[in-house]
Structure formats: C-alpha cells, structure tokens
Amino acid sequence: HGVLRKGATGKNLEPHWTKTLEDGTKMEGGTLKLGTDRLEKIIAYGTEGGMVNYDDILTDAEINLMARYIQVEPPIPPEFSLKDMKDSWKLLVPVDKRPTKQMNKVNLKNVFAITLRDAGKLALVDGDTHKIWKILDTGYAVHISRLSASGRYVYTVGRDGLTTIIDMFYEEPTTVATVRLGSDARSVDTSKFKGYEDKYLIGGTYWPPQYSIMDGETLEPMKVVSTRGNTVDGDYHPEPRVA
Structure with a gap:
C-alpha cells in the first residue's frame, strides 16, 4: 500500500x-x-x-x-541522508588487501546466486557441480543480486536497505564491504559503459524515495539524489519509489 x-x-x-x-x-x-x-x-x-x-x-x-x-x-518515516549512509558504511577489506587473481577453481561464469529470504542470507551455488559453494549473511529478504561487469563481484540488496559486495576471487566468497541505502530498498547495479566498468554502483530505495551513487569496489557513498517532484498533472508526489 x-x-x-x-x-x-x-x-x-x-x-x-x-x-x-x-x-x-x-x-x-x-x-x-x-x-x-x-x-x-x-x-x-x-x-x-x-x-x-x-x-x-x-x-x-x-x-x-x-x-x-x-x-x-x-x-x-525518517529520512536517510548521505551522512547516514556514510555512518553505516563498513569497508571490511580494502581493495589493495584483496586477491590480485582468482584463488579458486570455480567457473565464475556459471555461479548461481539464490536468495534465502527469511534467513537474510545468500547462497552461491557452483553451476558446474550443483553444490553450494558458500552461504553468506546479507540484508533481510534480498530482492536482487547483481554480477559486476568483471564477473568478480556479486552485489546484493535486501529489502531492509542493506547492500553487500561479495568477492568471488577468494578461495571462498567473502563479503568485503556493506552499506545501508535507506529503510526500504529494491535494486542495485554497477556501471557497464566502456571505461567505467564497476566504477560506480547505483541503488534505489522505496523509502526514502531516492537513489544513491557509491564507489563500485568499496561501496563508499558518494551522492544521494531525491526523486520527489511533480507528476505530469502538476501534482506533488511525495513517494516516487525507485526500483
């Protein structure tokens, strides 16, 4: 509603x-x-x-x-500002401390991401062997999982607004950063344009009605843009949700 x-x-x-x-x-x-x-x-x-x-x-x-x-x-409900995002941001593993090459033999082009909704977790499944590779903690009721342009990272966003970045170059997939976008979110995706692959991550929230720009490798919050405005009829819309 x-x-x-x-x-x-x-x-x-x-x-x-x-x-x-x-x-x-x-x-x-x-x-x-x-x-x-x-x-x-x-x-x-x-x-x-x-x-x-x-x-x-x-x-x-x-x-x-x-x-x-x-x-x-x-x-x-309360707003969620850029400062709030920055306060929630956790860089668990800096980029220069991550593997420089793939440390496992899993075919990263054939990995399934399966949402374990009520558990607030994500299962990564090896598509070649059909075995669970790793189960990781995520936001509650992950709405979407996105693969980075490079194929190295998996980004998730829970309906509670918690976003994670999972590095699949480790021997086992590892969460390397988290950030909260707001109190109700639905989607994230990375930049795919040539020369900007994975440079930026964009996330949309139902509340507050806004989208956020983050660093694609660290999830460091960079910018928040409100989507509130007038409809084509000229009426003010206080809740244009971003999915």
Whole structure:
C-alpha cells in the first residue's frame, strides 16, 4: 500500500482521500468512510481483488487493532541522508588487501546466486557441480543480486536497505564491504559503459524515495539524489519509489 499508504500494488489506505475523475467529478473515500466493522471484515476475510484472509493468522483483537490503526494518519518515516549512509558504511577489506587473481577453481561464469529470504542470507551455488559453494549473511529478504561487469563481484540488496559486495576471487566468497541505502530498498547495479566498468554502483530505495551513487569496489557513498517532484498533472508526489 506504500509507506505513506497512498497506494502501490495495494489500494490507497489513507483515512481520507479525494480524486477528480475525467469528467471533473470529485470522488471521496478512505478508511474512515469504510469504518471499523467493514475494515475488520476485509482484514479477516480478504477481498475479491486478491487480498488474502488474515483470520487464520491474526487474533480478533489484533484485527480490530489493525482496523483502527489504518484509520489514523500514517506517520512519516525518517529520512536517510548521505551522512547516514556514510555512518553505516563498513569497508571490511580494502581493495589493495584483496586477491590480485582468482584463488579458486570455480567457473565464475556459471555461479548461481539464490536468495534465502527469511534467513537474510545468500547462497552461491557452483553451476558446474550443483553444490553450494558458500552461504553468506546479507540484508533481510534480498530482492536482487547483481554480477559486476568483471564477473568478480556479486552485489546484493535486501529489502531492509542493506547492500553487500561479495568477492568471488577468494578461495571462498567473502563479503568485503556493506552499506545501508535507506529503510526500504529494491535494486542495485554497477556501471557497464566502456571505461567505467564497476566504477560506480547505483541503488534505489522505496523509502526514502531516492537513489544513491557509491564507489563500485568499496561501496563508499558518494551522492544521494531525491526523486520527489511533480507528476505530469502538476501534482506533488511525495513517494516516487525507485526500483
């Protein structure tokens, strides 16, 4: 439903909203208009639109609490600045302390990265032998794993915003740096243009709505760019998520 509950893959869950239809008619709605009883039924039994039922997961008291909670204005989460990123940055192994050549015999062109979602880990699998090569700690619920242009590094980003860089030149894959992008993230990728291979890493966050530029080998934060702005209709958009 979005951090601010204005709607995403799920519907708008603001206490009150107004929108203008194509014919100029104003339409109003919101969780306050639905009321606690109706919201309890939606949470408990789901909807015809595809939302699942939660009556087998939440107690009646918890369903009532949730129904009342979403009738309150959502709090605005804290921002995450360049300084916050730099404070979270951990360079575990400097570039000059890393191997200068591949120290294993694994075919790096045939390695699978498998997300162990709820464990907050990543499994690297040797594609030639189909055996697990190494399981590493990552951010929670890794959303994506990216291979560097050189084929040496694997970058991961968890939905909690934690980004890691894994060096596959070691005898066993080793995490060499980490950094946090924000409180809710989805994707990272490295520069691929000739002459700039792996020089930069870009990461996008759902919250705060921004993207970050980092050093591609160390993850040192370099720049944060907000994506907040106006839509084509001229309306201010406070949450343009970056995926």
